[in-house]
Amino acid sequence: MSFLPPESLKLELAPDGTLRALLPDRCGMNVQVLRAFPLSRDNQYFVIRDGKNQELGMLESMRDLSEQNTRLLKDSLDNRYFLPQITKIYSIFEKFGSSQWDVDTDRGRVQIASKALHEAITELSPVRFLIRDNEDNRFEIRDVTALDEESQKRFAGR
Incomplete structure (x- = not known):
């Protein structure tokens, strides 16, 4: 699996409400974001997969993402990892x-x-x-x- 440079990734909502990932060499539809280490490093290492469960790559952190990418990534994670305290x-x-x-x-x-x-x-x-x-x-x-x-x-x- 390859690390994705944050500046090369653009996340957007498709008209049907699913997440889309635009990369310089490809576009992922119906994208899912997963935490590689959901319990020990919940704010680092995010796996990006397309709707066919093919890995597009991994983000090390949200640190250098645009404001829009950060918001979309957090929204996707919040929906996936609903964990009441x-x-x-x-x-x-x-x-x-x-x-x-x-x-x-x-x-x-x-x-x-x-x-x-x-x-x-x-x-x-x-x-x-x-x-x-x-x-x-x-x-x-x-x-x-x-x-x-x-x-x-x-x-x-x-």
Whole structure:
């Protein structure tokens, strides 16, 4: 896979609302942008693929992109990697191999139904956790120590 020079890439919305990538030697239609390292380096290394899943190349960062390219790239990533941040935990109950969560997120209050806690929670670091619900939606606790004291106790008592 080759790195794309940021100045050679032009992103635009096609009339049908899909993303198009214009490069000096080719044009990618129905483009998808993926993070190469979505959990560890979410603001670096972006894979650009066309609608046939063929890789057009990789961007190292958004740093030298035009304002329009940066906005379109961020919008595409936000749509692909919808990941609400848990900001408060009201309750966590586990019963018969499943768990119920009542939490606040940066998108509002939500009830989460998941498998048993040991199956639903992935520890990404000592303070960062990913929670996957029964429908494969993901929620993140970016820093458990940043939660209020009661939320931390509820999470620790899981």
